[in-house]
Amino acid sequence: MNDLSDLYQEEILAAAKEKHNFGVMAKADAQFSQHNTACGDKIAVQIKLSQDKTIIKDLKWQGDGCVISQASISKLSQVVIGKPVATVNAYSEKELLKLLRLKSIAPGREHCLQLGLQALKKALAITI
Amino acid sequence: MTRYISWYNRLMFDFKQIQGDFPILKRQVHGKPLVYLDNSATSQKPLQVIDAMRDYYTQHNANVHRGVHLLSDESTLAWEQSRKTIAEFFGAQAEELILTRNTTESLNGVAYGWADHQLRAGEVILTSLLEHHSNFVVWQQVARRTGARVEYLHLTETGHIDLDDLETKLSTGKVGLISLAHVSNALGSVTDLERLVALVKAHGSTGGGTRPKIVLDGAQAAPHLPVDFAKLGVDFYAASGHKLLGPMGSGILLVKKALLESGEMQPWFFGGGMIAEVGTKTTTFNENLADRFTPGTPDVASAVGLATACTYLTKLGMKQVAAHDLELVTYALEQLQQIPEITILGPSEAGSVTKPKRIGSVTFLYQGVHAHDVAQILDSEGVAVRSGQHCTMPLHTQNQWLATTRASFQIYNSKADIDALILALAKVKKVFN
Numbered sequence: 001m002n003d004l005s006d007l008y009q010e011e012i013l014a015a016a017k018e019k020h021n022f023g024v025m026a027k028a029d030a031q032f033s034q035h036n037t038a039c040g041d042k043i044a045v046q047i048k049l050s051q052d053k054t055i056i057k058d059l060k061w062q063g064d065g066c067v068i069s070q071a072s073i074s075k076l077s078q079v080v081i082g083k084p085v086a087t088v089n090a091y092s093e094k095e096l097l098k099l100l101r102l103k104s105i106a107p108g109r110e111h112c113l114q115l116g117l118q119a120l121k122k123a124l125a126i127t128i
Numbered sequence: 129m130t131r132y133i134s135w136y137n138r139l140m141f142d143f144k145q146i147q148g149d150f151p152i153l154k155r156q157v158h159g160k161p162l163v164y165l166d167n168s169a170t171s172q173k174p175l176q177v178i179d180a181m182r183d184y185y186t187q188h189n190a191n192v193h194r195g196v197h198l199l200s201d202e203s204t205l206a207w208e209q210s211r212k213t214i215a216e217f218f219g220a221q222a223e224e225l226i227l228t229r230n231t232t233e234s235l236n237g238v239a240y241g242w243a244d245h246q247l248r249a250g251e252v253i254l255t256s257l258l259e260h261h262s263n264f265v266v267w268q269q270v271a272r273r274t275g276a277r278v279e280y281l282h283l284t285e286t287g288h289i290d291l292d293d294l295e296t297k298l299s300t301g302k303v304g305l306i307s308l309a310h311v312s313n314a315l316g317s318v319t320d321l322e323r324l325v326a327l328v329k330a331h332g333s334t335g336g337g338t339r340p341k342i343v344l345d346g347a348q349a350a351p352h353l354p355v356d357f358a359k360l361g362v363d364f365y366a367a368s369g370h371k372l373l374g375p376m377g378s379g380i381l382l383v384k385k386a387l388l389e390s391g392e393m394q395p396w397f398f399g400g401g402m403i404a405e406v407g408t409k410t411t412t413f414n415e416n417l418a419d420r421f422t423p424g425t426p427d428v429a430s431a432v433g434l435a436t437a438c439t440y441l442t443k444l445g446m447k448q449v450a451a452h453d454l455e456l457v458t459y460a461l462e463q464l465q466q467i468p469e470i471t472i473l474g475p476s477e478a479g480s481v482t483k484p485k486r487i488g489s490v491t492f493l494y495q496g497v498h499a500h501d502v503a504q505i506l507d508s509e510g511v512a513v514r515s516g517q518h519c520t521m522p523l524h525t526q527n528q529w530l531a532t533t534r535a536s537f538q539i540y541n542s543k544a545d546i547d548a549l550i551l552a553l554a555k556v557k558k559v560f561n
Contacts, residue, residue, distance in 0.1 A: 004158075004508035008501075008559045039500055039516040039531045040524055064530055066498035112500060 007109075008067065012100055016070035021077035025060040029053075030127040033063075034119035036111050041065030043073055045119040049085065049127060056080050056088060059120070066112050068105075073116025075099040085124055091117055146444075147540050149174040160510030163548045168313055168348055168489050168536035169514055170370050173437070177373060180436040181429045191425055193401070207428045210435035211418060217438035218365065218382055219356035223417040226381040227431055231347040232262040234366030234381035235307070238343050239266045240396035242364070242387070243305060246341075249275025251304035254297055254340075256281040256289045257526055258312045261519040263345045267307060276304060280522075286485070287315040287474035291323050298331040303340040310349035310365075314520040314534070315474030316457065316486040318349070325361035341387075347371060351538065352453045352487045354446035357382045372441065373538075374434035377427065388417045397423040441539075449539055453487050454478040456537045460490040460546045467553060469495040473532060489536035491518075494553075497560050499531035505559055506533075509552035511545075 028046035035042045043063035050057055059077050064070075076099060080088050096113050097105065105113050147153055150172045155162045164172060184206060190199035192207045208222075215225040228234045247253070253267045257280050271278045279297060282290045289308055297303065306328065311318050321344075328342055342362040346355060350367035357365055369378030387393040395402055395413060402423040404412040414420040441449060457478040464470050471493045479485030494502045499515035506513055514534045517524045524532070535549055 004505065004559075007504065013560070037517075037521070039498075040521065041498075041530070066500035066531075068500070109500070109504070 006102055009101070012067060012071040015074040015100075016067045018074065019070065020074045021059055021061060021081070022074070023060045024062065025058065028060075030123045032119050032123035032126065034115055034122065036065075036069075036115050038111060039066070041069050041112065041115055043069065043116045043119045045073070045116065045123045047120070047123050047127070053127060054085055056083055056085060056124075061116065061119070065115065068100075068109055068112040069115045071100060072096055072113050073119075076116055076120065080120070089121060089124060091121075143542065147542075149176065149440075150540050151175060153540060157510050157512070158508050160508075163511045163545045163552075165535040165537065165541065165545060165549060166512045166514050167351070167538040167541070168371070168518075168534060170368075170376065171351060171373050171538050172540065173373055173375060173433070174440055176440055177375065177433045177436045181375060181433045184429045184432045189429075192428060193419075203428055206432050207426060210428075210431035213435035214369075214380060214431070214438050215382075217442060218350070218367075218380065219358045219360075220365075220382045221358075221385060223388065224357065224382050224385050225418070226383060226421040227426065227434075228366075228379040228381055229377045230370065230379040231260075231345060231366045231368045232266075232379075234379050235262050235266050235343070235345060237381050237396055238307070238364050238366070238383075239270045242341070242383075242393045243267075243270045243276075244273055245394055246392060247274045247276040247304050250302065251276045252297070252300065252302045253278045254281060254294065254303055254306045254308075255279075256308055257283055258287070258289065258315060258317070258520060258523045259307075259309055260313050260345065260347065261521065263307055263309060263343075264522065267305075281308070283523075286317065286476070287312070288317045288485075289319050291320060291327060294324065295327050295331060298327060298340075305341050305343065307343035308345065310344045310346045310355075311352070311487055312474070312520075313348045313489075314491055314518045314523055314532070316348070316489040316491065317475050318353075318479070318484045318487055319344075321360060321362070329361070348488050353450050353484065363387060369430070369434040369437065373437035375430045375437075378430040378434040380434075385417070388420075395420055395423070397421075399423040401425075444539065447481055450481045450484065450487070452539060453537055454481065454484060456541055456543070456546065457486055457488070457490060459543050460535060460537075460549075461486075463546055463550050464490060464492055467550070469497075469557065470553075471495070473527075473529070489534050491532050491534040493529060493532055494556060497556055499533040501560070502533045502553075502556055505556045506549070506552045509548070509555060511549050511552045513549070 025046040029049045031046040033044035046060045048058040061073050152172050188202040190203045192204045212222045215222040267278045282293045284290045343364040344362050346365050346367040351372040363384050365382040367380050370376045383393050402420050404414050473491045475486035503515035516531050
């Protein structure tokens with residue numbers, strides 16, 4: 001179980017606030033909106049890929065939610081641009097926890113952590 | 129101090145004794161004493177309920193009806209006596225009680241057992257925009273199956289179901305079924321049943337000349353208000369036993385006896401126990417109304433547990449329970465509205481036992497902080513609340529609330545728990561400053 005000071009550490013709060021790569025892309029190769037029915041949070045991800053569709057060239061996201069969901073997609077967006085699609089497709093909770101410097105996440109917050117990654121993976125899936 | 133004295137004096141039951149009946153309340157969470165304010169989701173269970181179920185399993189367990197041996201007789205007796213006690217608690221006859229797992233199953237029972245057979249294409253099912261998904265999705269599905277149409281009643285500015293809108297919609301003469309929350313799980317608002325029933329009696333006749341049937345979702349009402357099914361004037365009443373101190377997986381559906389006797393309400397689960405004669409071509413159903421709606425082996429232990437919970441609440445007196453709850457809601461509203469970042473949603477006053485306006489819970493928005501983050505921080509202080517949309521997505525969407533935080537109460541909560549909530553909310557500001 002996380003200590004509250006881990007969950008709401010400065011870096012997480014800052015990532016949620018700064019919303020890296022937040023916005024809309026003019027000509028996206030794919031987009032996907034993931035909705036969390038438990039809390040109403042929604043994250044929409046747009047991506048641009050390399051011509052051979054193997055590298056993520058750009059990512060923009062939109063949506064509103066709790067600190068964890070916002071920090072997770074904000075941080076994730078920073079690291080996936082320039083990465084191979086295959087690498088990102090293999091991401092799981094482990095990578096997200098690492099990005100947020102968390103050891104674990106309570107079961108009730110797993111969906112918050114995963115929301116952005118789920119949207120991204122589905123956006124990637126529909127480009128293939 | 130005067131406030132506390134007057135409050136305790138008004139209570140007819142021994143508050144310390146009550147808290148002692150719930151061992152879970154002595155738990156620590158994150159090193160802090162547990163303050164459990166998530167009662168709208170499920171209540172805690174008193175030792176009396178836990179002990180009664182343990183006694184059933186350690187002394188009497190056997191299948192009902194079918195055995196010719198002492199344990200089976202004892203189990204059958206426990207089942208029948210429990211049904212009687214539960215029915216009496218709700219002011220119903222034992223034959224009118226169908227035991228289910230929860231309110232959702234009960235509402236589905238009305239859909240499959242009554243609506244699917246009785247509603248015709250073009251008829252209207254009226255529900256409202258504040259309903260729990262279980263009183264929303266069920267009717268959308270019935271509409272798909274029967275060709276009936278679902279219409280939604282609007283809400284008033286105070287967050288109550290708009291009964292003027294009901295009057296307007298009834299005047300079309302097409303309404304076949306009205307299914308509404310007795311108390312809103314998201315806003316705590318209490319529906320004015322007296323007016324609701326009077327309006328339906330006065331205006332509501334469908335093309336065939338019969339008045340529309342009324343279903344009440346009593347999940348958030350039954351734990352807090354006295355329910356007298358014989359006098360309510362409604363046809364179906366659904367509630368969850370687990371929210372009123374009973375075991376998980378216990379719920380009730382009350383159906384007016386006339387609807388059962390006429391066969392208008394039909395069984396929707398089939399199998400052993402509920403039949404009279406089984407042939408290769410046709411099967412007739414049990415004449416005994418209770419058995420007709422009890423397919424397969426029943427959950428006797430849960431029935432025993434729920435009956436014990438009903439007895440526990442009857443001893444306290446449901447009027448006293450209601451008074452206690454209204455007092456807590458009043459105090460919570462008064463306290464929360466003093467925090468500048470907080471916006472209270474739903475009725476701003478609790479009302480009285482005879483005219484309750486808001487009961488069971490207080491829901492709010494915290495400016496600039498998502499409800500999940502509020503709840504997480506409160507949890508770190510030992511305060512358990514619910515955050516999210518509370519299975520009321522249409523209500524949240526209409527009001528553009530992303531997610532809300534709900535503190536909900538039971539008989540074992542005190543003003544000290546609300547004080548703990550207020551103090552814990554200060555930490556939200558600290559973390560997000």
